[in-house]
Every structure is written in structure tokens, then in C-alpha cells.
Amino acid sequence: MGFLKVEDLKVHFPIKGGVFGRTVGHVKAVDGVSFTLEKGKTYGLVGESGSGKSTTGRAIIGLNHITSGKVLFEDKDITGVRRAKTEIRKDIQMIFQDPYSSLNPKKRVVDIVAEPLRNFENLSRKEERIRVQELLELVGLSPESILKYPHEFSGGQRQRIGIARAIALKPKLIIADEPVSALDVSVQAQVLNFMKEIQDELDLTYLFISHDLGVIKHMCNHIGIMYKGRFVEEGTAEEIFNDPQHIYTKRLVAAIPDIDPKKREEMKRFREEVNTEYEQAYNDYFDEEGLAYGLKPINETHLVALPEKG
Numbered sequence: 001m002g003f004l005k006v007e008d009l010k011v012h013f014p015i016k017g018g019v020f021g022r023t024v025g026h027v028k029a030v031d032g033v034s035f036t037l038e039k040g041k042t043y044g045l046v047g048e049s050g051s052g053k054s055t056t057g058r059a060i061i062g063l064n065h066i067t068s069g070k071v072l073f074e075d076k077d078i079t080g081v082r083r084a085k086t087e088i089r090k091d092i093q094m095i096f097q098d099p100y101s102s103l104n105p106k107k108r109v110v111d112i113v114a115e116p117l118r119n120f121e122n123l124s125r126k127e128e129r130i131r132v133q134e135l136l137e138l139v140g141l142s143p144e145s146i147l148k149y150p151h152e153f154s155g156g157q158r159q160r161i162g163i164a165r166a167i168a169l170k171p172k173l174i175i176a177d178e179p180v181s182a183l184d185v186s187v188q189a190q191v192l193n194f195m196k197e198i199q200d201e202l203d204l205t206y207l208f209i210s211h212d213l214g215v216i217k218h219m220c221n222h223i224g225i226m227y228k229g230r231f232v233e234e235g236t237a238e239e240i241f242n243d244p245q246h247i248y249t250k251r252l253v254a255a256i257p258d259i260d261p262k263k264r265e266e267m268k269r270f271r272e273e274v275n276t277e278y279e280q281a282y283n284d285y286f287d288e289e290g291l292a293y294g295l296k297p298i299n300e301t302h303l304v305a306l307p308e309k310g
């Protein structure tokens, strides 16, 4: 039994068209995604923009409708549970991408961080203030920060405020949707390391969403590679990074900058191999004009992911 289990999740959005705004088709944002996240671990969803990562995260927490499929949390069916004031909403929190826009600029830090507490717990003003100060200390901000506004903080500090808000109710699962992509690279590492520290301290499980495989590598035990609403590959971090199977995954892995100089030569060779394999797959699939041969895939691998070129 998994801690979080997603079964054949589909989220299709209607496309409206014509004079009367009728439904003329559907965007299959998520189209049959399944995975299991174990307690205390970090599962990474990675893929290019528009591959359906955010929609998957949002559907799990009830921010997007679900077309079909199931979401089980601690063996309870939470499919489509709305953002109601239920216990489940206490247990699962979300951290958003942009610390600049996800915090209300007109509110003081105390009101931002206390918001979930006000929704779920009946604390006196004094108790609330103490809790918020404790949370701020935990995320490395001074207790005096409570009376400040978001614009008085740096990007990394703002994301820490977002994290303080997310952990206020002692959740079990945090869905972090691109939590560092709006931050400078140097600040990214600080926030990621901090998220790892509190993971142990607070016994947290993460669903970590990012387009950056380097960030995913730093954080995740298990990874699902998304492309056009589906998984093209899924496995442990070791499997994905040491022995990627799918050409799309191989290209993502090959594109990670080499930090370790010893590995640079090895990565260069790997990159050349992947490029050759991609060329071959592409030529097998498309003719000279870039038209797919009779729209018939050579195999499923080629069908699911042959992006770019031409």
C-alpha cells in the first residue's frame, strides 16, 4: 500500500469554439498517469512546459477537476476532494512556483502564514502570533518579520515564507510546484537544501514538480518523466540517471550541465550516443519533408516523444 497512489489519472479540459462557445474538443492535459509515492520520500515529476505536471499536482490536491482515475491518500479515496476544510486539506499542502505572486502583497507576513491556522485551528491572537514566530524561526527568518510585507524580502526569503505557510498545519504531504524556478541559481540550492532538512525534521513527503532535471536529481528518490500528459518513463533516481531507457529521457539526462569534471568526458560520449540514437529514430519516423511516415509509428517510444526538428 502506498502513501499516495495515483491511478490512471486523466484531466481533460474542454476547448470552446464557434459563435456559441460550444465544446469543440479537449486538451488532454493529463492522460493516464499512475504512480505511487512512499512515505518520507520525494517523487519528482519532470517534463517540458505543457507536459501536464502542474495539472497532475493540482488535480491531486483538488484544485483541478478530474476526468477519470483515482487518487488514494493513506488508502483513503480522495479523488476530486475540493479545497474544503477537511482533515485531508490539512494533511496535504502546496508550495507554488512564484514567491513574488503567490504571497498577497497587501498582507503582512503574520496574516499570510497564519491563514491556514485561521482556517483550521481556533487559536487566540497571542497563540497564533507565537506559532507564526516559531514557524518563521524554523524557516530561518527572524521573528520580527511578522509585521513586514512580502516586498520587504528577497526571492529566497519569500519562498521561505511560502514554506512556513505550507508547514503551518504540520502536513504529511507537500506538493511543491516548481518551488525554485523563479529564484537565482545560488538561492535555489539554499531553498532546496532547506526543504531537505525540514523533510527529515518534520517527517514530510514531497511530490516535487520541476522542468529542471538537475533540480529533480538533487531532490528525488523516484521520478516520472512526463510528455504530453503521459509518462514516457518512470523509475528510481538511480535508474533514470544511470540507465535511462526512453530516447526522451536520455535527451533530458544528456542536457544536464556537467558539474563533476571527472564525469564530463563520460557525459560527452553519452551525449553523442544519444544524438545519434535520436537522429536514427527521427529518420525512421519522418521523411525528408518532416512528414511522419503514413502517421504510423515505428514503435511506441518514437510515437510518444519525437519533439523538435524541422
Ligand SMILES: Nc1ncnc2c1ncn2[C@@H]1O[C@H](COP(=O)(O)OP(=O)(O)OP(=O)(O)O)[C@@H](O)[C@H]1O
Pocket (backbone or CB within 6 Å): 013, 014, 027, 028, 029, 047, 048, 049, 050, 051, 052, 053, 054, 055, 056, 211
Ligand atoms: N485550466 C485549464 N484550461 C485549459 N487548459 C489548461 C488548463 N490548465 C492547463 N491547461 C493545459 O494543459 C496542458 C498541461 O498544462 P500544465 O500546466 O499542467 O503543464 P506543465 O507541465 O505544468 O507546464 P508548465 O511547467 O509550463 O506549467 C497545457 O496544454 C495547458 O495549456
